[in-house]
Amino acid sequence: MTTALSILLGNYPHTRPLKDGTIPVQGVDCRFGTATPLYPAFARMVRTLDYDVCELALATYFQAREAGVPVTLLPVVMVGNTHHQSLTRLADGPPIAPRDLVGERVGVRAYSQTTGLWVRGILAEDHGVAPSDVTWVTTEEPHVAQYREPANVHRSDRTTVADLLREREVTAAVLGPLALRTQHVELVPVIEDAHAAGQAWLARHGTIPVNHLVVVRDDVLRSAPEAVTAFYRAMCESIAVTAGERDDSPAGRVVAAGWTDELRTALRIAAGYALEQEVVRSPVDVDRIEEETAFLGTAPVSEAGRP
Structure with a gap:
């Protein structure tokens, strides 16, 4: 018997073998959806559970x-990637250092954006700038409807974060690698020698910041655990066979399937940052999250996310 699964994944080298059928998913009819850009679909997933796997x-x-x-x-x-380069300012604006952001306004697409989570963690950990020291100006609401933002988060009517910079509504802005390539405005990192700072962070923590993972609906997991496990195993294989298409950058090395020390460490660091920043209001139990995937058994680990 074949189980149909509605699946939404981004278009990457490591998802291509799944999407084109090169790697079949045993006993599963994979019905891949599309979303361009991808991130608005995240709200649909957590609000109305639009997909079986997302x-x-x-x-x-x-x-x-x-x-x-x-x-x-x-x-x-x-x-995933380092994010020291994701805190930016206009190239033709006055030079600023991270400590200069205390009391200033910084733009970010949404306060709960994962790149923003990592950047605020870096500011606090490396530069002594607490999340509460900054007014965070956003252009979008959170994906999770139940979430309430801290008092120092303000919504703008501007369409994009780049607009906030162009109109001088903010001193700096958080823009991830993809966004940096599409803003049509010249930007430079606020953090001096961002590449070296990012490498130092990786060496200190022994992991790479993770941005996107994959979730499955609980009702699907209950009704079709074999199908979910088959999909996961196929995803492991897809990541493994495309390893040669990824470079040795942090963004290339972070792509992985399976529980590893690097993944556990990244999740624990992100969970600590999230609690400090009021992205969540209660501690995240990473051990419990891992225990919930025990149904996967001894599925192979692929590309261990080397720091």
Whole structure:
């Protein structure tokens, strides 16, 4: 008997073999959806459970878990990177240092955006700038409807974060790698020698910041655990066979399937940042999250997310 699964994943080298059928999923009719851009689908997943299996941002997952949204995390890292370069300013503006952001306004697409989570953690950990020291100006609401933002988060009527910069409504802005390539405005990192700072963070923590993983609806997990396990195993294989298409950058190395020390460490660091920043209001139990995937058994680990 074949089980149909509705699945939404981004278009990456490591998802191509699944989407084109090169790697079949035993006993599963994979019905892949599309979303361009991808991230608005995250709100549909955590609000109305639009998909059986869905790529999801880590901060959104933490908030969804706290809100009781019935999804289970699968240990499949789709996207991640260092984020010291993601705190930016206009190239033609005055030079600023991270400490200069105390009392200033910083733009971010949404307060609960995962790149913003990592950047605020870096500011606090490396530069002594607490999340409460900054007014965070956003252009979008959180994906999780139940979440309430801290008092120092203000919504703008501007369409994009780049607009906030162009109109001088903010001193700096958080923009992830993809957004940095599409804003049509010249930006430079606020953090001096962002590449070296990012490498130092990786060496200190022994992991790479994770942005997107994969979740499955709990009702699907209950009714068709074999299908979910088959999908997961196929995802492991897809990541393994495309290893040669990824470079040795942090973004290339972070893509992985399976529970590893690197993934556990990344989730624990992100969970600590999330609690400090009021992205969540209760501690995240990473051990419990891993225990919830015991049904996967001894599925192979692929590409261990080397720091």
